[in-house]
Amino acid sequence: MIIDVIGLIFIVIGFAFDVFGCLGLVRLPDVYNRLQAATKCVTLGTCSILFGTFLVVGFIAAGMKCLLCMIFLLLTSPVAAHAIARGAHRSGVKLWEGSVVDKYAEDKEGEA
């Protein structure tokens, strides 16, 4: 009974962070800032939803898959964000005009 309530609290927190992440995807100016919001909020938000689901359903088939999905999500989502950011920079996507510094472009000028 009490564990159901804790699980539901986790699910609600996860939903809230997912909503903030999607809001960031709309409001922030360029691809790198959007990736920040998408990666952080959506990773922890989705993990929180999965963990809440695990607490509610317990050690059955679905709960075990929730735990496994959490691990894979935590491992793969930062790697995907890193690959997208690097690919975007390499193919010439500019930073937002309010950005203060771009050391990466300074160092990579000769190579491209």
Add this chain to the structure above:
Amino acid sequence: MKSKMILFALGFVAWLLLNWPPDWQHSLTGIFIAAFVAYMTGDLFIQRPHVLKHPKRYWYFVMHYIPVFLWECLKANIDVAYRVIHPDLPIKPGIVKVKTTLQTDTALTFLANSITLTPGTLSVDIDRDNGILYVHWIDVRAKDIDKATAQIVERFEGILRKVFE
């Protein structure tokens, strides 16, 4: 060979969790599939198996790395949520350089992943030969390489060195 056996064990455990609750038909299939995967890709999995023998590394990973990581992750989410719902959008983004002294692939991967999931930072590229990471920072507080290193990398570097190096 050791790398293949470790991959076999991990793959089999993942298979069992996917097919929970276990029964003998699924387990038998899982043994064959895990053996095939380990045979094909096992050499790529772990370069230095002797690292896995030290129980102290697991202790540091569970008791030092995971709590720090979860706490930073939570702070990162609250930070991004605050920036997103603030009407003025208080961001000052930029890409800075930071230094790292870690050497092995696993440690660098975990460092880059940790940087991505901690407040305001996203790792963009890595230069292994010089030990330099390029990090996108949503709120640049220090353009200088040493100050940026102190603020971004040092939270994790010491712990990761004890775990993976």
